[in-house]
Amino acid sequence: MISQNQPPVVSRQATIKHGQYRDKIVYVPNMCDHSHILAAAMRFHGIPAQVLPMTDDESLAIGLDWCNGRECLPCFLTTGDYVRLSRQPGFDPARSVLLMASSTGACRFGQYSVLQRRILDEIGMGAMEIIVPDANNAYQGFGENPTQLRQLAWQGAVAIDSLQKLQHQYRPYEVYPGSTNSVYQTCLDHLIAAVDQGGGKHLEAVMHVIAGRFETLPIQREEPRPLIALLGEVYMRFNDYSNMNIVQRIEQAGGEVMVASMMEWFYYTNWEYARANRMVGHHLEALKTWLIDRYQFYYEAKLVAPVKHLLHHPYEVSVDRLMNHIKPYYDPSLGNETVLTLGKAVEMAHQGASGIVNVMPFSCMPGIITATIASRMRKDLDHIPWLDVMYDTQGGTNLNTRMEAFMYQAHHFMRRRTPAA
Numbered sequence: 001m002i003s004q005n006q007p008p009v010v011s012r013q014a015t016i017k018h019g020q021y022r023d024k025i026v027y028v029p030n031m032c033d034h035s036h037i038l039a040a041a042m043r044f045h046g047i048p049a050q051v052l053p054m055t056d057d058e059s060l061a062i063g064l065d066w067c068n069g070r071e072c073l074p075c076f077l078t079t080g081d082y083v084r085l086s087r088q089p090g091f092d093p094a095r096s097v098l099l100m101a102s103s104t105g106a107c108r109f110g111q112y113s114v115l116q117r118r119i120l121d122e123i124g125m126g127a128m129e130i131i132v133p134d135a136n137n138a139y140q141g142f143g144e145n146p147t148q149l150r151q152l153a154w155q156g157a158v159a160i161d162s163l164q165k166l167q168h169q170y171r172p173y174e175v176y177p178g179s180t181n182s183v184y185q186t187c188l189d190h191l192i193a194a195v196d197q198g199g200g201k202h203l204e205a206v207m208h209v210i211a212g213r214f215e216t217l218p219i220q221r222e223e224p225r226p227l228i229a230l231l232g233e234v235y236m237r238f239n240d241y242s243n244m245n246i247v248q249r250i251e252q253a254g255g256e257v258m259v260a261s262m263m264e265w266f267y268y269t270n271w272e273y274a275r276a277n278r279m280v281g282h283h284l285e286a287l288k289t290w291l292i293d294r295y296q297f298y299y300e301a302k303l304v305a306p307v308k309h310l311l312h313h314p315y316e317v318s319v320d321r322l323m324n325h326i327k328p329y330y331d332p333s334l335g336n337e338t339v340l341t342l343g344k345a346v347e348m349a350h351q352g353a354s355g356i357v358n359v360m361p362f363s364c365m366p367g368i369i370t371a372t373i374a375s376r377m378r379k380d381l382d383h384i385p386w387l388d389v390m391y392d393t394q395g396g397t398n399l400n401t402r403m404e405a406f407m408y409q410a411h412h413f414m415r416r417r418t419p420a421a
């Protein structure tokens with residue numbers, strides 16, 4: 001039960017005063033390498049942030065114990081991570097703060113922090129605060145210098161997205177097994193250090209280093225591989241534990257992966273926030289968001305420039321373009337991740353994908369809508385092979401068999417489109 005004497009421990013918008021958390025640690029969920037960038041950006045702005053250890057079987061077991069069973073897989077895992085943290089010897093809840101992003105809308109994401117608050121109270125961790133940056137205002141209320149913090153996190157996200165694209169483009173063709181991952185890890189460390197120093201020119205310098213490292217990485221591209229678009233729910237797409245290393249499975253089955261980037265989510269929150277403001281006549285706020293969007297666009301071009309010549313598709317396409325893609329199938333104003341997944345599916349098919357993998361947690365509403373609409377969309381995309389992978393907690397039953405069949409179709413699709421391949 002929630003005690004009436006608890007401190008106010010769920011802070012929406014998280015307008016953090018300078019030094020407010022000086023004696024505490026703000027823990028960031030370890031969703032993917034972007035988490036390290038966010039933590040570094042927070043540290044630069046005076047918030048002592050640390051990324052939680054990688055999710056593991058213990059997190060899942062704890063999450064299943066404490067949740068009700070009707071939540072989504074990312075909720076089990078992040079809850080398990082928090083409770084696992086609280087069991088560390090010497091852990092002090094009063095000096096610990098959890099970060100849990102949120103969003104309102106049709107799905108359950110906005111309820112994660114509410115449930116986690118209740119669970120932490122029940123296990124005696126009532127003093128542990130949860131801060132909740134919100135996607136509904138495009139995270140513009142986060143931190144004491146929210147605009148600068150958001151810009152720094154944005155710069156880091158652009159850099160990591162580009163580095164990951166390079167990793168996915170090079171690894172399937174590497175001459176020396178493990179060499180791409182080794183280069184990736186070194187570059188990632190440089191990127192995190194650059195964000196810790198405030199990004200900007202430090203990040204730009206690292207992007208040149210990254211270009212040099214990948215230009216000299218030995219690869220053999222003689223054998224063409226089908227390009228596979230990896231789309232779907234954002235946590236599953238990026239979290240290797242929860243998606244059971246889907247990128248490497250596709251590579252082992254003979255594909256090359258194109259993952260929908262983290263950047264697209266930032267651009268989409270701008271687009272959605274500006275649209276919502278225009279609808280209610282808040283044109284100044286919509287204009288402000290448009291300017292932020294332009295800044296992001298400008299900085300994306302600047303940071304990607306050093307590696308542009310190495311990437312198949314270096315830049316994000318506009319959200320307007322994605323929304324136009326889906327208009328024949330779904331109303332973009334309905335929102336949620338469905339619109340991004342469907343829009344990106346069309347875009348990546350046009351960019352040369354020979355197959356689409358849509359990942360989703362068991363019972364994920366946006367994922368189910370996407371899977372339902374996909375059959376109609378595929379007819380207009382030359383019947384591109386499509387694989388829906390729904391993750392429950394049962395360890396991916398039949399995933400390998402389904403993946404092999406899908407990759408067989410993707411190879412055929414590639415040859416049909418490009419006979420020389």
Ligand code: SF4
Nearest residue numbers: 072107108109364365
């Ligand atoms: S997008 Fe799906 S998995 Fe994520 S919170 Fe919403 S319903 Fe759950």
